[in-house]
Amino acid sequence: MDLLRSLPIGLYLEQPVTWLHRLDPRVKLGWLLSFLLAPILASASWKLGLVVLLVLISLLAGIPWRALKPQMGWLLLFGGAIFVVGMFAPDSINVTQQVRSPADAGVEIVQPYQYVLFKIDGGIIHLKITKKSLDNAIYASTLIFTSIYSATVYLLTTSPEEVTAGLDRLMSPLRRWNVPVTEIMLTLTLSLRFIPLVLEEIQNLVRSVYTRAIDWQKLGLKNSAKVWLTVSEKILENLLSRAHQIAIAMQVRGFTTPNTHKVEWHQLKLGKADIFAMFVLCLFWVARFIVGGQFA
Incomplete structure (x- = not known):
């Protein structure tokens, strides 16, 4: 196993130079933090959308598959295993449905909400998928994927010197307190x-x-x-x-x-592409609070 090629830490992709390489490291750091924080208290559809958005960004940037393949293989395998295990894991919630109206009252009982989505209870096999366990599985698997994959893309397109230069500029106000x-x-x-x-x-x-x-x-x-x-x-x-x-x-x-x-x-200077990326980032967070919440 080649550790130097299988781990994204310290692995910077010098060629080809994509539009992600040209972005200011401070802007890319803002996007990285957004991908790490946006899944918190978000709906399942928003978490899945983050995965799709992250993959689209890496594809549109033209990052070679040879650079993503060492991480994508085990990441998809690990994320898929977490999803399957979490989907069938107990959700620690005991829901019992109780009819509130008498059966002979002539009122049709409508069940608008189905908590148990799938159930096998026969012999030694007891499997059950509930809405809560499915949400937990989606949350765990997508969180692992977005956190690791976003950091991988960030490290592939940002040199260590640019990372430290961006952090140095962002932390410069702390010099006032020595x-x-x-x-x-x-x-x-x-x-x-x-x-x-x-x-x-x-x-x-x-x-x-x-x-x-x-x-x-x-x-x-x-x-x-x-x-x-x-x-x-x-x-x-x-x-x-x-x-x-x-x-x-x-x-x-x-x-x-x-x-x-x-x-x-590095001499850091915001360009037109950086300003556009920050504008899209603002729209990203507006969409997160409007349509990405759990109860939106």
Whole structure:
């Protein structure tokens, strides 16, 4: 398994440059937060609409399938499993329908609301789908999909430097209260750049263990644990060595503090496409409150 290609963290798609790449990172961050917050207390149709909208955005942006395929496969499988399990799971609500009018009163009883949608109760098989369990299944599966997939699209179309530059601009008012915004953003930049190195070290050492064709059954549980403990120590040693090399490289380039070494971020400037994207985002939230509520 290639960890560097299967995880979206630290994986930035440089080519092709889509219109999502050209958007301001602050605008894209607003859309990302909207996809994370909009499903809260929303109707089932709105949650499903978010999934469709998110997939349409990635398709219209022209993001290559090779970049989305490593995440889409296991994400759809995991989301589908959550949906099936949640659909048949007990909803912890015991609803009993009671006739309020006498049967011989000559009044036709109309049942406008059906709570139990599907039920199998025969032998050892007891399956039931209720409206509540279906809503829970839709909520859990769509929430997992939108949160992970939106973050994947954001990281694929936004470089780590742009992410930190946008956050630095948004957090700049905190400097009035002596919050070290630049130091925090620099740490975040180094962390995002360091994640692929961590994955690379883990991947190389795990592959080196498997290529030796170790007979784990003959080693036993205790000796196998010793092998993986040695591998973990080697991973930690290599990562500390990489971090030390990065620190030396920064010192050689004269970086001590932001006061003596100016940190150059991306020059952020809102364009026409960014203004249009913010206008659509406002319409998105208007639609969310008007037609996307649970009781709308």
